Amino acid sequence: MNPSLSELQEQATQAIAGADDLNALDQVRVSYLGKKGAIKALLKQTGALAPEERRPFGQAVNALRDAVTTELEARKATLQAQAEAARLEAGWLDVTLPADTPRVGKEHPITGLLREVTDHFHGLGFTVASGPEIEDAFHNFDALNIPANHPARDVWDTFYTEEGGIPRTHTSSVQIRTLEKATLPLRIIAPGKCFRNETIDATHLAAFNQCEGLFIDKNVTVGHLKATLEGLVERLMGYKVPTRFRPAFYPFVEPGLDLDIECIFCKGSGCSICKHSGWIEVIPCGMVHPNVLRACGHDPEEWNGFAFGMGFDRMVMLRYGIDDLRRLYDGNLELVRGL
Numbered sequence: 178m179n180p181s182l183s184e185l186q187e188q189a190t191q192a193i194a195g196a197d198d199l200n201a202l203d204q205v206r207v208s209y210l211g212k213k214g215a216i217k218a219l220l221k222q223t224g225a226l227a228p229e230e231r232r233p234f235g236q237a238v239n240a241l242r243d244a245v246t247t248e249l250e251a252r253k254a255t256l257q258a259q260a261e262a263a264r265l266e267a268g269w270l271d272v273t274l275p276a277d278t279p280r281v282g283k284e285h286p287i288t289g290l291l292r293e294v295t296d297h298f299h300g301l302g303f304t305v306a307s308g309p310e311i312e313d314a315f316h317n318f319d320a321l322n323i324p325a326n327h328p329a330r331d332v333w334d335t336f337y338t339e340e341g342g343i344p345r346t347h348t349s350s351v352q353i354r355t356l357e358k359a360t361l362p363l364r365i366i367a368p369g370k371c372f373r374n375e376t377i378d379a380t381h382l383a384a385f386n387q388c389e390g391l392f393i394d395k396n397v398t399v400g401h402l403k404a405t406l407e408g409l410v411e412r413l414m415g416y417k418v419p420t421r422f423r424p425a426f427y428p429f430v431e432p433g434l435d436l437d438i439e440c441i442f443c444k445g446s447g448c449s450i451c452k453h454s455g456w457i458e459v460i461p462c463g464m465v466h467p468n469v470l471r472a473c474g475h476d477p478e479e480w481n482g483f484a485f486g487m488g489f490d491r492m493v494m495l496r497y498g499i500d501d502l503r504r505l506y507d508g509n510l511e512l513v514r515g516l
Contacts, residue, residue, distance in 0.1 A: 182241050185215055189245045193252050202256060206249050216242050286493045287386055287505065290413065291368055294388055294487075297412050301405070303364040303390070308351035310370060311342040318343075320353040320472040321429040336372050344372035347486055348389035349429060355391070356473035361480050362394040368489070379450065379501040386489035391465070393475075393482035399432070399464065402483035406436050406460055413492055414438070419445070421456065430463025430484060441495055450500060457495065460487045 189209050196202035209215050219238050223231050295305060308316075318330055329335065329346070336344045351367035367389040375381045392401065403422065411417050419439040427433040435458050440451035447453035462485035467477035490502050499505065 182219070182237055185219070186241050186244060189215075190248060193245075193248045196252060196256070199253065199256050199260070202249065202252055209245050210242065210249075216245065286497060287489050290489055290493050290496070291386075291388070293413065294366065294368070294409070294489075297409060298364075298366045298390070301364070303366050303392075306351050306355045306365040306367045307369065308345075308348070308354045308367065310345055310372075311338065312345045312350045314343065316350040316353045317345055317347075320469065321349055322466050322468040322472075323428045327428065332374065334374050336374055345369075346373050347371050348387050349484070349486060352389055352391045352484060353469070353473060356393070356470070356475065359393075361475060363482075364392050366390045377503070379503070380491065380494075382490060382502055385502075388487045388489060390485045390487070391482065392484075393465065393470075393480055395480060397464070397482045399434075399483070402434075402462060402464070402485070405483075406462060406485060409487075410436070410438060410459070414496060425461060425463075427461060427463060429466050429469050431466045433461070433463035436460040436462060436485075438495065441498060442500065457491075459491060459495065460485050462486070 189205070192205045192208070193202065196205050207214060211217065216238060219241075220235070223235055223238075226234055314330075318325075318327070323329060335346055338344070348367040348369045348371060351369070352365075355363065355365055355367070369387065370384060371387045372384050375383050377383055390405075392405070407420055410420060418441075421437050422434045423437065425433045425435040437456040437458050439445045440448060440455055440457050442448050442450045443455065445455035447455050451457050462483065465482045465484050467481075470477040470480060490505060493499065493505060494502055
């Protein structure tokens with residue numbers, strides 16, 4: 178290498194090593210690699226050389242430039258690491274970073290209850306199933322053993338779209354869609370929103386949240402149903418609340434039952450909320466009707482099971498002592514007792 182180039186590289190190496198911060202290092206970069214730097218000045222001398230000397234001289238200068246660039250980058254990485262370590266040691270805070278956004282509001286009690294129900298049934302081996310909110314007559318009624326002349330299909334009880342679709346009246350339609358494709362045995366819950374042409378009052382809404390449950394296996398009994406639902410109620414209410422099962426009619430189960438719990442407002446003595454009965458219905462249920470299994474392609478002589486439909490909104494009402502379901506959809510739940 179030309180002695181002047183060798184000397185210049187040694188000077189650059191010493192200057193780079195002596196730079197103790199990024200500003201000083203940048204000044205070294207400009208003095209050697211800038212437009213008016215020492216290496217740029219060397220290239221301007223090329224024209225004064227003999228033709229046979231120009232090529233090797235240019236190659237030597239380019240090699241010097243590359244070597245200085247590599248040393249500058251290495252030193253820059255070292256200084257950046259040292260600076261970051263010093264900032265962390267001093268508890269340095271970068272005020273230009275986005276701040277943590279405070280969470281506003283709380284989890285809605287219906288969402289919280291859904292999470293608890295899902296967790297409870299996962300522990301029992303159930304999976305979560307879902308289906309469309311706008312249904313057809315087969316999945317919402319026919320396959321559930323609800324005949325065409327049943328009063329539930331009347332416009333006074335069921336909404337219909339202009340195209341004839343049915344905003345599902347229960348998540349039992351998911352039971353049918355799952356059974357059509359399922360390999361038995363089967364354990365599912367199907368939470369979701371439902372719609373009925375109801376008169377809105379303290380305990381009824383036109384749009385509400387429900388959780389369908391379905392258990393299909395061999396030799397399933399009412400005892401399995403009873404134990405499953407009593408355990409669920411105790412989990413959700415937080416204590417062993419008095420319960421009762423009473424006969425009820427639902428076309429898709431046989432026998433059909435209603436699970437009632439003792440009214441939490443009057444403790445069984447009778448009030449306007451429980452219609453002075455001392456009990457509040459919480460979970461309609463029963464053993465799956467053989468016609469439902471047949472409609473989905475399964476042999477009721479081989480398989481049986483139970484189903485239930487729990488209203489989330491009503492369970493939240495009972496759990497937190499809310500005397501009117503409409504309060505769950507107020508703008509400020511802080512005003513609701515118990516939340």
